[in-house]
Each structure stands twice: as structure tokens, then as C-alpha cells.
Amino acid sequence: MARIRVLVVDDHRVFAESLAAALAAEPDVDVAAAGSGPAALRCLERGAAEGRRFDVLLVDAELGGSPPGAAVARAVPDDAEGVVDGISLVAGVRQIHPAVRTVVLAEKDDPRRAALALQSGASGWVAKDCSLQRLLAVVRGVLRDETHLPPALLTGVLRELTAARKHRTDSERLVESLTPREREVLCCMVAGLGRKAVAERLFLSPHTVRTHMQNVLGKLGVHSTLAAVALARRAGVGPAQLDEVRLAGDVVERGGQPA
Numbered sequence: 537m538a539r540i541r542v543l544v545v546d547d548h549r550v551f552a553e554s555l556a557a558a559l560a561a562e563p564d565v566d567v568a569a570a571g572s573g574p575a576a577l578r579c580l581e582r583g584a585a586e587g588r589r590f591d592v593l594l595v596d597a598e599l600g601g602s603p604p605g606a607a608v609a610r611a612v613p614d615d616a617e618g619v620v621d622g623i624s625l626v627a628g629v630r631q632i633h634p635a636v637r638t639v640v641l642a643e644k645d646d647p648r649r650a651a652l653a654l655q656s657g658a659s660g661w662v663a664k665d666c667s668l669q670r671l672l673a674v675v676r677g678v679l680r681d682e683t684h685l686p687p688a689l690l691t692g693v694l695r696e697l698t699a700a701r702k703h704r705t706d707s708e709r710l711v712e713s714l715t716p717r718e719r720e721v722l723c724c725m726v727a728g729l730g731r732k733a734v735a736e737r738l739f740l741s742p743h744t745v746r747t748h749m750q751n752v753l754g755k756l757g758v759h760s761t762l763a764a765v766a767l768a769r770r771a772g773v774g775p776a777q778l779d780e781v782r783l784a785g786d787v788v789e790r791g792g793q794p795a
Contacts, residue, residue, distance in 0.1 A: 544569045545576040546596040573625040597622045597642040630657030637678040660684035707771035710756050721748040726768050
């Protein structure tokens with residue numbers, strides 16, 4: 537019998553241990569529990585190293601005490617002791633362990649957060665007070681590449697996903713209006729680089745960088761770097777593109793041509 541390896545991730549110890557014990561009673565389920573996002577990542581790494589990879593993560597939507605609406609899909613921090621909320625953990629697991637399916641366990645239905653969980657890579661959103669049989673059906677279903685949502689959430693989640701797609705499309709259109717150099721500057725802004733650091737990275741003068749930054753804000757229709765970064769992230773611009781920016785800067789430096 538093929539066994540399913542499940543990792544329960546919840547910082548409420550009693551709930552995590554109770555759920556793990558209930559799942560472990562199933563003949564085809566192996567289960568472990570972790571009390572935080574960093575602990576879950578360590579379990580995943582250890583399981584992979586030992587050749588006993590986990591198949592499904594059951595993740596608390598409020599992991600780390602994040603209030604409803606506060607979670608933002610982002611990369612999991614390198615600091616293994618840092619606080620990682622549930623939605624962020626979903627995004628990090630998708631990036632680091634793409635074969636692992638994640639299901640978010642929530643105390644209440646929240647279309648916006650459920651949509652965010654799906655966008656971050658979750659395969660399901662399930663109420664914490666659902667029956668064990670329902671949860672087992674979801675666990676087995678996501679391993680068949682099914683997506684599971686409570687019927688009452690479907691309309692709200694579809695509305696949220698449609699709105700998110702519209703915001704992303706609008707953001708992409710604005711970013712596309714930038715010149716190649718302005719896009720490079722925006723990428724550096726997303727990476728958190730200040731004006732001096734951007735100038736050094738792109739081999740430009742600080743004055744030129746300031747002008748490019750002002751042009752970026754104007755074309756994006758925002759009034760602050762923070763707002764520009766938020767819009768850029770919606771459009772898919774990320775710090776991972778810095779290698780491309782570095783290469784572009786090297787070309788400018790070797791060619792000796794002004795930007």
C-alpha cells in the first residue's frame with residue numbers, strides 16, 4: 537500500500553497533535569507535526585535528505601498569529617528562526633518543494649485569503665472544523681491534482697481572482713510603458729536598493745538615477761517608491777531579475793556608452 541506522508545503545520549500545539557493523531561490512525565497515512573513555518577521547512581528538508589519526502593502539507597491559515605488580511609505572498613526568509621505566516625509558507629514551499637501539495641486549514645471562510653492562498657500555490661482551503669473524512673478526501677484529492685474549496689467560497693474566490701487578474705494586467709501594462717533602463721531601475725527598487733546602490737549597480741550617476749526614478753513614478757502613476765514596488769510586484773517584477781540588470785550594466789560599462 538502506497539503511504540501518504542502528511543505534515544501538519546500549526547502553532548496551536550493541542551490542535552496540531554490531535555489532528556496528527558487522528559490522521560495517523562489511517563492505515564495509509566504517515567504524519568508529522570511542526571509548530572512554525574521554519575520548523576516545517578526543516579522537516580521538508582530532512583525528509584527529502586532521508587528519501588522520505590512529504591506529499592501534503594496541512595497549513596494553518598493564521599500561522600504565526602497573522603491577522604486576517606495581513607498575509608502577503610512573499611519568499612520565505614532565509615532566517616530559519618523568523619516568523620513565517622501560513623500564506624507565505626505556501627508560497628515558499630511551492631518555490632522550494634514544488635512537488636509538495638499544500639492545503640490551508642482555516643477557522644472561517646475568507647474569499648480574499650482563500651484566493652491569495654490559491655495564487656500562492658495552495659491546492660485547497662478547508663475549514664478546521666470539517667470532518668476527518670472530508671479532510672482525508674481533500675488530502676487524497678490534491679494528490680490527484682484536484683483543487684478543493686468549500687462550495688460557499690467559490691463565487692467569492694472567483695471574484696477575487698478576476699479582480700486580481702485585472703489589477704495584474706493593468707500593472708503589467710504600466711510597467712511595459714517604461715524604457716529598458718527604467719525597468720532596470722525599477723527592478724533595483726524592488727530589490728530594496730537605494731539611489732546610490734542603484735547608481736553603482738548600473739554604472740550611472742546618482743543624479744541620473746534620481747531622474748530615472750522620478751520618471752518611473754510618473755509613468756506608473758504613483759507617488760512613492762513603496763507604491764511603485766507594490767505595483768511592480770503585481771506585474772511580476774522581482775529581485776530575481778537583478779542578474780539581468782547586472783549583465784546590462786556590464787555591457788554599458790564595457791561599451792563606454794552613456795545611459
